[in-house]
Amino acid sequence: MEELLWLLLPVAAASGWWAATRTARRKSSANRREHNPVYFRGLNHLLNEEPDKAIDVFVEMLEVDSDTVETHLALGNLFRRRGEVERAIRIHQNLIARPALTTEQRGQALLELGQDYLRAGLYDRAENLFNELRQNKLHLAHALRHLLTIYQQEKDWEACLRTAEELERHAGEDRSVEKSHYYCELAEQALEKGQRKQARGLLRKALAASPKCVRATHLLARVERDSGSTADALRLLTSIVEQDPEYLPEVLEEIAQAYRALGQRDRLRRFLLEMAEKYPNRGAELYLVELVHEIEGEQAAVDYLSAYIARTPSLLGLMRLLELRCTRADGQNDGLLEQVRTQLRQLMQDRGAYQCRKCGFEAKALHWQCPSCHRWATIRRRPLRDSDL
Ligand SMILES: [Zn+2]
Structure with missing residues (x-):
């Protein structure tokens, strides 16, 4: 607060002096030593250790004209950044009320005031101001970016799409990833209402906007699965790995379920082997252990997992090995192993x-x-x- 006051003090003094000299010039009564009494009121507040009141007085006495508009804008910005949003709003509202502003200055003040409202959580008012700028094509890219933030906050995905497209057209920004997710959000809403056909159309639009959108492919796969087309669902799920291998862990469970539903355990095994080879440490190995366990029994699963862990140390693999060891068919329960397993699980859950x-x-x-x-x-x-731990 104090640093701001020391900044404001000379500015206010200069402005008071400037206003006084101009008035004096206009009146042709050249008393240059005339001082503004408001300035002394501000100083008085300062001396009485009332910095809040002093700041308000100094801000009020800064006359708005073409020379001080920049100062007002800078001050308002400073107040907003310091979290004093009410003061920032007052300064910017005061600016906008002046008829002498140029179109550019008014646009700048509207943009600042809109950001004050955003900061204060007054989204309706902010939206109106940014829309005014959008209509008048003033600070268009900034206004559109802020509008996008507001519409995302309000989950108005249709408005998000329109705004993102305007940003692409007018500011040359690539918004394809966001657009694909807005379509996905709309598709999820359609699915909640049971509108499968509409959801399919929206998801195709998502993929047209961004062909690598795994979310759209995943949702399409679920639509197919729920429509009874397991083979189509499986084809879509496996194509996600080509779109982005990092999403493999998110779809493994559904891929395994689809292969099983189609009665294709051998093909599932081949798929998991290929994934474990190409993308180690993403969970395919553990599904493979389950499958080996199911087909060849516990000892084969333990052997496979031990060999895998020796090759590629992995916490998840170690966990699974402990689980297999802790619950042996002979009914014996190793207390120490059980303890290690519990601790390890705790450690893993503590981390995101x-x-x-x-x-x-x-x-x-x-x-x-x-x-x-x-x-x-x-x-x-x-x-x-x-090494993650
Ligand atoms: Zn982030």
Whole structure:
């Protein structure tokens, strides 16, 4: 607060002096030593250790004219950044009320006021201002970006799509990833209402916007599965690995279920072997252990897993080995192994299994939009390795 006051003091003094000299000039009564009494009122507040009142007085006495508009904008911005949103709003509203502003200055003040409202959580008012800028093509890219933030917050996905397309047209920004997720959001809403046909159409649009959108493919696979087309669902699920191998762990369970539903255990085994080979440490090995266990029995599963862990150390693999060892068919339960297994599980649960690639936010579940930095499709599951701990 104090640093701001010391900044404001000379500015206010200069403005008071400037206003006074101009008035004096206009009146041709050249008393240059005339001082503004409001300035002394401000100083008085300062001396009485009332910095809040002093700031208000100094801000009020800054006359708005072509020379001080920049100062007002800078001050308002400073207040907003310091979290003093009410003061920022007052400064910017005061600016906008002046008829002498140029179109450019008014646009700048509207943009600032819109950001104050956003910061204060007054989304309706912010939206109106940004829309005014959008209509008048003033600070268009900034206004559209803020509008996109508001519409995302309000989950108005139709408006998000329109705004993203405008940003692409007018600012040359690539918004294909966001657009694909807006279509996915709309598709999920349609699915909730049981509108499968509409959902399919929206998901195809998502893939047309961004062919690598795994979320759209995954949702399409679920639509096919629920419509009884297991083979189509399986084809879509396996194509996700080609779109982005990092999503393999998210679809393994459904792929395994589809192969089993089609009675194709051998093909499932071949698929898992190929995945374990191509993308180690993403969970395919563990499904393979289950399958070996099922087909060849417990000893074969333990042998496979031991060989795998020796080749590729993995916490998940170690966990599974302990599980197999702890629950032997002979009914014996190894207390020490059980204890190690419990501790290991605890350690693994304490850490977020997912992480945002952009901001590092850790999450226990997959979010399509990062709750921290609000980017889309940046959260991925981390491969589990010993070095993670
Ligand atoms: Zn993030």
